Amino acid sequence: MTNPAPDASRLQWRLLQEADLQSMYGLHLLSIAGMAAQAVKPETREFMLSLLQGRGRVIGAWHEDALVAYGVLQHDLLEHDDPRSLLGLTAAQPVCKLAGAAVDPGWRGQGLQRALIRRRMDCAPRDAALFATAAPCNLPSWHNLLACGFAVRALQYLYGGHARYLLALLPQEQAVSLRPEAEVCVELDNGELPQQQALLMQGWRGTAVGMAAGSLRLVTTVKGR
Missing domain, CATH: 3.30.70 (Alpha-Beta Plaits)
Structure with a gap:
């Protein structure tokens, strides 16, 4: 007898807190298992804790007591992560990064990656430029971002020299289809x-x-x- 397909409509969504660190980190490791560094950047517990302590907001989807998906919206960026010069933006332009997401393998195919993108877009300040990075070899990652209105604006070599698209959605592009x-x-x-x-x-x-x-x-x- 096969297990029934997961029902994404029954998920509970909320912002993660410090107490959710272990669930977040465990899901991150589960979601990247078997993936090469060319496709995804492993994160540390320390980085995730800094997000939960105020460097960003993390949106999570729960099924009963299990975290099955999360997405990061980061506003406190390090200098090397600032995309303003590549995007032709002024230093005063607010920017937020969609800085990683994870979906439990058992819940893939339910549209949760796009739901996480859209929920983070809704949480961001209305005047913020949004951006994300995605490996060209990680097709689902940049396919989902393109489907939500982002565009590839640059190609960078990051995280030890691995290729990454810089995708962005600027404030004036969020209200209308240009x-x-x-x-x-x-x-x-x-x-x-x-x-x-x-x-x-x-x-x-x-x-x-x-x-x-x-x-x-x-x-x-x-x-x-």
């Missing part, structure tokens, strides 16, 4: 990162999943057409 006058688009797979980086440095943006598996559709605005 449509340029005309677009030129190209699709490049994640084996063509140098070509992607060259276009991103010229102002192109990755806005959608490409037709081929693992590919990113990049667009640029052509004015006057």
Whole structure:
């Protein structure tokens, strides 16, 4: 006899507190088990505790007494993590980072990653620029962010030299769907990162999943057409 599929509609959502540290850290380890450093960055208990003590807010979904998903919205950023220069923002622009999420393997396929993104968007200050990083090889991570309105704005090499997309959603882009006058688009797979980086440095943006598996559709605005 097979177990019934989990029912995400029965989850209880709340902000995590310091007392939830062990549940949060345990779920983090469970969610990244078997994943390479190229795809995901392992976090420490100390970092998670700092979030729960005020460096951010952590939204959690509970089933009975078990934490089955969480997402981090971080506002207290270290200097090396500040994306303002890459995004062309002033030093006064508030920024918040979607700084990691985890879903229990038994609860995957229920749309919880996108629910976590949207709940963190709702929790963020209305004038904040939102950003996240995602490994090009971690397709579900950046696919979900793109589906929630984020765009790839840069390609960085972080956490020991591993490739990471910088995805962002700026305040003026959250209220309306921006449509340029005309677009030129190209699709490049994640084996063509140098070509992607060259276009991103010229102002192109990755806005959608490409037709081929693992590919990113990049667009640029052509004015006057």
